[in-house]
Amino acid sequence: MNLDAVRAFFEKDRFATESGITIVSAQPGEAVCRMMATEHHQNAGGAVQGGAIFTLADFAFAAAANCGGELTVSINNNISFLTTARGVELTAHAVMRRASKRICFYDVTVTDELGTLIATMSVTGYCKGIKIEF
Numbered sequence: 758m759n760l761d762a763v764r765a766f767f768e769k770d771r772f773a774t775e776s777g778i779t780i781v782s783a784q785p786g787e788a789v790c791r792m793m794a795t796e797h798h799q800n801a802g803g804a805v806q807g808g809a810i811f812t813l814a815d816f817a818f819a820a821a822a823n824c825g826g827e828l829t830v831s832i833n834n835n836i837s838f839l840t841t842a843r844g845v846e847l848t849a850h851a852v853m854r855r856a857s858k859r860i861c862f863y864d865v866t867v868t869d870e871l872g873t874l875i876a877t878m879s880v881t882g883y884c885k886g887i888k889i890e891f
Contacts, residue, residue, distance in 0.1 A: 762891040763824055773816040776809060780820050786853035788821035794845045804841045805875075811836055814865040814878040817849035822861055828887040829861065836878040844869030851880075859884050 763783045768774055776798070781789040792798075792813045800806040815831060822829035851865040865878040 759891055763820065766823070766889065766891065767816075767820060770816065770819070773812055776812055778813055778816050781848070783820045783824045785825040786821055786856075788817050788824065788851050790817040790820060790849045790851075792847045792849075794842060794847055805847065807836075807838055810838065810842075810847065810867055810876050811878070813847055813849045814851070814867050814876060815880070817851035817865050818863050818878070818880045818882065821851040821853060821863060822882050822884075823889060824891075826889050826891065828885045828889055829882045830885065831880050832883045833881040834878055835880075836876055838876050839874055842869045842875050843873050844871040846870040847875065856884075859886075 760783060764780050778790055778792045781791050790813060794805045798805050798809040815834060818831060847867060847869055849865055849867045851863050854862045854864055861882040863880040867876040868874055
């Protein structure tokens with residue numbers, strides 16, 4: 758898998774990239790993405806906003822699911838926020854658990870650089886049958 762080609766494809770995901778999310782690694786069925794939490798990501802209480810954490814986790818799913826060369830979108834996401842991030846470098850790790858021709862299932866964990874497990878997400882994806890060239 759050409760990581761530079763995957764990164765170039767996902768540059769079009771403006772919301773994620775403008776939120777500061779980068780792809781650390783990606784291969785079919787697994788990806789790691791990272792985001793530095795800044796003041797821009799904080800909620801009114803001073804913690805990292807849940808939507809920022811959700812976006813990071815969903816983007817990691819997208820990187821992992823689309824690396825296989827077929828356009829895949831999430832159709833159901835269930836996230837559990839376990840605790841507030843204590844660090845500022847947030848990492849999402851997405852792993853495929855099962856897939857059929859059109860439906861796939863992923864688990865995503867979000868941690869900080871201190872090893873704190875911040876959130877877990879279960880994702881159901883739909884493979885659209887549209888090829889992606891990397």
